Amino acid sequence: MMSSCAHPLHGKSVETQHKTAATTSQQEKALADIAAETQTTQPAPVAQNPLLDGLPASDIAGVQADAKRIYSNHWGPVSERSRYVRARILPILKDMGAPRQLEVVPVAESGYNPYAFSPVGATGLWQVMPGTARMLGMNAAKGYDPRRHVEESTRGGVQYLQEMYAMFGNWPTAFAAYHRGPGNMTRRLAQHPWKPQDGLDTMPVPPVTMTYVRGILGLSALVQRGLWTFPEPWETHQVSIEGPIDVNQLAEAAQIDPEELYRFNPGLNHSQYLDSQIVLHVPESMLQPLLANAGQAAPEYVHAKVRKGDNLSVIARRYHTSVHDLKRINPDLSTLLQPGQTLLVPAGHMDSTSPPLNPLLAQGRRIHYRVRNGDNLWNIAKRFGTTPAAIARANSIKSDKTLHPGDRLWLLARARTS
Incomplete structure (x- = not known):
């Protein structure tokens, strides 16, 4: 079902006929x-x-x-x-x-x-x-x-x-x-x-x-009845660009406000697409600047997640770089790494990287969530684009806590793929 909300889903066509309404x-x-x-x-x-x-x-x-x-x-x-x-x-x-x-x-x-x-x-x-x-x-x-x-x-x-x-x-x-x-x-x-x-x-x-x-x-x-009107919508062109590509870097090269790109393309989960084609919808005014600068939009660095047992030497070998360069491009990096932590690595080796979020998603939204039947921290976290550990920390509870319908949890929700 859809959500129950009151303001601040292909199929066969349906034909309707109007019936006379005024009878009294x-x-x-x-x-x-x-x-x-x-x-x-x-x-x-x-x-x-x-x-x-x-x-x-x-x-x-x-x-x-x-x-x-x-x-x-x-x-x-x-x-x-x-x-x-x-x-x-x-x-x-x-x-x-x-x-x-x-x-x-x-x-x-x-x-x-x-x-x-x-x-x-x-x-x-x-x-x-x-x-x-x-x-x-x-x-x-x-x-x-x-x-x-x-x-x-x-x-x-x-x-x-x-x-x-x-x-x-x-x-x-x-x-x-x-x-x-x-x-x-x-x-x-x-x-x-x-x-x-x-x-x-x-x-x-x-x-x-x-x-x-x-x-x-x-x-x-x-x-x-024309009492309220929608303004004229902006027509867009569909353009395909081969990865790797950094959407923010592309917008900067084309001298376009990156948030405008994300408003025309809200389906984007990430700002970097490393090994796949990206399809953008853009108005006429953006089309030629984007195409002209697509070759300058490959990311120099990408995000990678630390795995269990990783240290700087292991990560440097995995991404064909050196410990010295890792420290140079991550100046605040501690030698004590935590699983799930992210750091920048050269973009030349793209396996196991974690592209950053679409910035209009990354802002997040604080929600006071009411637990429903069948909920647990894992499925709540999946639904709202967060993690069980993050929910547990935000609510000062254990990550294996049993939830009951009616319980309330604070969440920092981020829209994500369903």
């Missing part, structure tokens, strides 16, 4: 109010929005108001972040036969931040959990995380939403199932059947899910 005088008045509010903008009619099919007109007016209240303070930075990736999302929605209005889902899920990381371990634009990514067959090349990879995560997220729509027959319930999981929604609907004509207030979901669903529906209405 109150509903007709609500529609008239909406029309009066947006008359000067000449918006496309709400009837063209399949996400709202079957909902009473009063609900449509209500979700618009809710979305304004929830997202108005965030729309500027959120919509600006969308410029890095949205040009790659829209063609996928079209190719998969999905409603274009699904472009607003990453607003509610991640604020259009592909580096967003939830307290339960979901990450990416569509906030995909590791297990969901495996279930959906989301894959990416070595050195990339498919949950942050723009195309792979979008195909997965849209596939999952389409499956939820096929299962439940309407978009509000599909969004609720995306948020809570299909099993949970099936059980709830078995006890309390629901359809859009019944009104959102009677949907059998908890308040946090109701807020999430109403937010997406309201955002879709605001964007559909």
